[in-house]
Amino acid sequence: MITTRQSLTALLLGSIVFSAHAAVSEEEAQRLGQDLTPIGAEKAGNEAGTIPAWDGGFTDVPAGFEEGGHYPDPFADDERLFTITGNNYKEYEENLSPGQIALLTRYPGYKMHVYPTRRSTAYPQGLYDETRANATKVELIESGNGFEGTTGGVPFPIPESGLEAIWNHLTHYRGDTYKTTWAQAAVTKGGDYTLVDFDYEYDFIYSNQQKSPSEREDNMLFYFLQVITEPPRLAGSALLVHEYANQVKQPRRAWTYNPGQRRVRLAPNVAYDNPGTAADALRTNDDFGMYNGATDRYDWKLVGKKEMYIPYNSYDVNGPDHDVSDIVQANHINQEHSRYELHRVWVVEANLKEGTSHIYKRRVFYLDEDSWGISVTDKYDNRDQLWRVDEDHKYSYYDVPFLSPGVEVKHDLQSGRYIALSLRNDKEVVYQPIDRTPADFSPAALRDLGLR
Template identity: 35%
Template sequence: MTLIPVAVSLLMAGSALAKVPAAEADKLGKELTCVGAEKAGTKDGVPEFTGKWLGTPPGVQYTQHVGQHPVDPYASEKPVLTITAENQAQYASKLSDGQKALFAKFPKTFRMEIYPGHRDFRYPDSVCEMAKKNALNAEVTNGGLTITGAVRGAIPFPIPKDGQEALMNNMFPFRAYNEDITRDIANVQSDGTISWGRGHNRNLDVINLPASVGKPLDGTMAYSRSLVLLPEREKGALSVSAEPVDFSKGKRLAWNYDPGTRRVRQLPEYGFDQPLGGTGGKMTIDSDRLFNGSPERYNWKLLGKREMYIPANAYKIHGKNVKYADLLKPGVPNPEFIRWELRRVWAVEGKLKEGFRHLYGKRVLFLDEDTGQAVMSDFYDARGTLWQYAFINYYYAFDLNAWHAGTSFYFDLNSGGYVGYNLFQERDKGPILNKGDMTPAMFTPESARSAGQ
């Protein structure tokens, strides 16, 4: 793994090293983008940041906030390179352990189509303003469970100095404040047979509400609500949850409505390595978006920055014309639909603390420097053996002028199966983003009880 080194003093878990000097924060919007990415490209092909588009690009026909499937502004482009099992050794420094494992396990079917790189989209000016404030004032405290001094409306650490700060960027990005989606889950077995799940999900990200921009980063982070539509035996089950900002003061709370008993009960614990429904044990609750929830069980270390091939500008895979039968193939999804580009990422390692339990003894997250959000992860078991690999197909959503997590894939490197998660290609509508029609009252135990009657 080739990494741009980070000073040893900045790698110590538990440190509070934010509040960067004003001279360093002044680089934001200059040689750095307003959220801390290097603007310059590289000799190997990382594109220069242009930021020429805010929202829908010229010539693209798109209606916001109605669930239109993403429209690809780069639809005419062709791959410039194909990485296969035969030539992957040439690009080893830009591949994760999980990607290399897929080449080894599926040498005939896994390939990576590399496209021209583009960094053409930018955030609204308000995000830039809040990111600058956070660079000067935010810090991680209480053993990595609390952020103090940060405001809402941007990542808290545009210039991360340790693993905890980088992780907090993944947990508190600028993203959709409303999401309403009916999505499919495909548990694909090694022989290609598929078990299906489907749910109607609503998410309210309180800290990104327009009226909250610039206010202190505290209180409730987000609410979610999930109604099971498939499989039939679980149809009608409904869960609601609430997520805190500060895990030193509270924990994720969740309630479940059981259509069989018509009762709502609070779950004693919801998160960590509990299996995520419909995934056949290939995903844990805290592996959604690659990591979520309390970071308390791991020591987090910033390994450094590196160039990697990651999914980027992932419009093609989310097109209305994409059929599951064409996408979901045995072993790996059809490579024709996945767009890889060369980017710079922050590599963050989480090692399980002594005395704590989790299925993953180690997890390595790769965060896109342009967003702070994790796009890929390698997962290791308690013995330190690589077990799973996952990636998210992010795209810039014109509804919110920011990046949105689309379809993701989670690979079990032992069984040869995988999960296609957050699929909406065959649904009439894609994600309905930032419509502004949700309130916290829609996510209470009482609302779950009423919805089930």
């Protein structure tokens, strides 16, 4: 459903899968901070009044918050508006994805509690400044598998193609240099699972607000280190990733450490539809973070915008008031602790190119306009049947600030199973800034990590 003049423009432009890759004019760029937010969302609310205007987002730090720890819910007193179930979903289906409807109709206990819309997303001023500069200068490379012209900010705040929109997701601000811990549960049809615990370190070079543009490495997006700490049979296994902006110039590089062999190896298969770490084949590598990695196996179409119920301000399901055992259950996570809100989303459709391969023939992504992060994904198999549905229960880290990924749930409709990532309920470290250098994310450092 196209809801705005800007969306109609996007729809017309999106009918061309990918051709243009030029920056916008200065006249268009002047809309940023005027009728558009500094990163390109519509600043105004909707005509019905069910989506408010963006007023800068939420940056107040509630009492009781301690750096590195869990985030108190600033909206805990909001009253629920209504609940969508399999019995009443037809009243709301215009604002749902096919995947969400499939979950509501397949699982009797699946529900979506809808609350007042809070456009809480905010980012550092430095990111806004860089985004404004990007609008008139950043361009996709000729193949579309990367971009050039900046080391920070939203590269395409006024997108003219699906590829530009998806690169906005791939580069959207997720903090600077920090460590975090969380668990993952691959849940059987009967509700059984074994938790896999991870320690993570990230150094987001692109847009890093602790580094000046001159200090950021050219073409580098981020360094990523993943170490399994539980269960014992997997403990000590590690993955190191270097991710780049221009993936033709420099494709992703990855290494693994196997504690049994005590060796570091190149890992070229950490990409595309190869199975994700300890995921029991319930997610691909490029499913992580709702979508990551190279864009070259799909044709991308910017479908337009729609108003949609998406997980948002999901402090309860991510917070310390519940044990993981209360969140993870058979068929789906405990939706009693979920929070959905009506937001505008960009709709981007990816169709598999001829001559390439992937287990997903088609993917439809729903990108939150206020953050560029993907909130919901519907994925189709090679028979064009809806196969998997992902939802990311995001919430704001208001002290940084940014809209953070939360519990990331990936449902397999064919097997009746799902996997839940980023379960932090019983973890102590949520977002802890750390000091790191590129040498700390080298294969040599990975080898040293394994010897400690």
